[in-house]
Each structure stands twice: as C-alpha cells, then as structure tokens.
Amino acid sequence: MVTEESARPELTLVVLMGLQGAGKTSFTRARWPGGHVHVSKDHFPRRAKHKDARQERLIAAALGEGRSVVVDNTHPTALVRAPLVALGRAHGALVVGYCFVARVDECLARNRGRQGRLRVPDVAIFATARRFEAPSLAEGFDELHAVRLVAGEGFEVTAW
Template identity: 30%
Template sequence: MPGPTTINPDDFLETPEGRVWTPERNAEAWRLSYAALERAIEQAPASVRVVVVCGIQGAGKTTWISSQPASPSTIYFDAALPGARHRTEVIAIAKRLGATVEAVWIDTPLDVAIQRNAARPPDKMVPIPAIVAVAGQFEAPVAAEGFDHVSVQDGA
C-alpha cells in the first residue's frame, strides 16, 4: 500500500549519484515543490488538507509522516521551514486552492537531531552548522500565520 502523499524539496535534489545541493539546484527544488503542491491539491478529492510538517533537520519529520495513514485528501509538506516567512508560500498556495492547512512541529532537541543526522547516508547528511543555524532561527508555528490548526509532536 502506498504511503502518504508527501512533497519534500530535498527529493528534487536527488540525482543518480545521490543528493546534490547547490544554491541553484536548491532554488529550483523549491520552485518544483511549490508546483508539485499545486498539482497535488488540484488532483486531490474535495476537502483537501495540507499538513506542513516542520522542525530542524534530523527532527524526525519524514519518520513521523511515514507513520500517518495514507489518505487521498491529505498532502504532507516535509521541510525544516524554520520561520513564519519560510512557511508563507505553502500556506498561500493551500489557501488559494481551497485546502485547509495545518502545521505539525516536530520538536526535537538539537543533540538528538544531530545524532540522527550522523546516522544518515553521506549524501543525505546535513552539515552540523546548518542544523545549528536552523535551530537558532526556529519559530514555533502559530495559527496567526494562516494555519487552521497547529500541533506539536515530541521528537525526542
């Protein structure tokens, strides 16, 4: 049985040799992610629900999503999205296309996220300074950003 519908910008960085990150490829990955979100919402049945799953790299976002039941009307957007300004475009697309939009923050201690990151394959590891930087700028998602519902999951 297929898993939940998930859009993750990192997936657009994959090559036959593994994940390759450059500023240009990253910008294109985000553009493709937003386009994929629009298509997924447009192709889903009525009452579409977009769940923005955010948290620092290594928090357990992808693992949490994989534990959720698959539903043709639920789309998960899987990315760190540390600040309100980073989540704005996903919320705007969802609202413009009539979807409800929820936030799930996977709240994970920095040391736990760094340990999990160290266990990843080399091409999927995030540099530790990048994880620390995202943790330092992380703003908890709030309904005032445009979310219909916000919840926090303990990622420890």
C-alpha cells in the same frame, strides 16, 4: 449517519516544521504511508535551481488533482511557511502544521546515524535552530500540533 459526502477525506496540506534529524520523514512514513503526496526538497537533485518554485509547483499540481500533500522540510520561519499556507488556502485545503520539538543535541545524534545524502553537515542543524520561529495559528494554519520523538515508542502528538 455517515453519508458518502461526509465519508470523503478532506483535502489537506500538511506542513512539517523542525530541525534536520527531528524525525519529520520518519513521522511522515508512519503517519501517512502512501495516503498523501510526500513533497520534500531532499528528493530534488542537490544542485537543482529554484527549489522553492519547484516545490510549489508539485504541491499545486497535487492539490489541483484533489490529492492531499505532506511538505517535509524544515520551514524555520513564518516567512518561509507563508507561501505554503497561501497555496493551501488557494486550493481550499485544510492547512495543518506539525512542529517537531527536539533539542539540537538529539538532532545531531540522529543525523550522525545517517549515511550519504541523508546526512547534513552539523552546521546546517545549528543554522536552522538559530533561525527557527515557533509557528502560530495567526499564520493561517487551521490546526497546529507539537510532535515529540519518544525513544522506543514512536511519536507523541499533542495540540500546539
């Protein structure tokens, strides 16, 4: 039996992790078309100061309003992800991570197809790849998933 209480969607904080060009934004558009607040530093002015603090304020405001959030950035290390996990926990949200598994050459190729601000310097992809640490449930995630872009078919999501 489905009650009104059990039919309500759960408050969720989704943390995307992966190299630039791995498909994080495309995945967000396909998976949550308007259902979650989409927070990305890519939407901030290029020279904006205190991007992390601004991102955390936006996330806290949305979660405080009872709205689920997708955080769409590279999040390469556990140290970078920790404040987001803590923020989700503080608001009683389910914290779900999606780690994008992609080779550097694939990300470089996708990035070269981008125009204007969407394209990042190749060096940024190499730098993120060098720093990237695989996520772990020990970081405080409730769920972790691996995401792979499958040419012509969309995305394949599996348990981490």
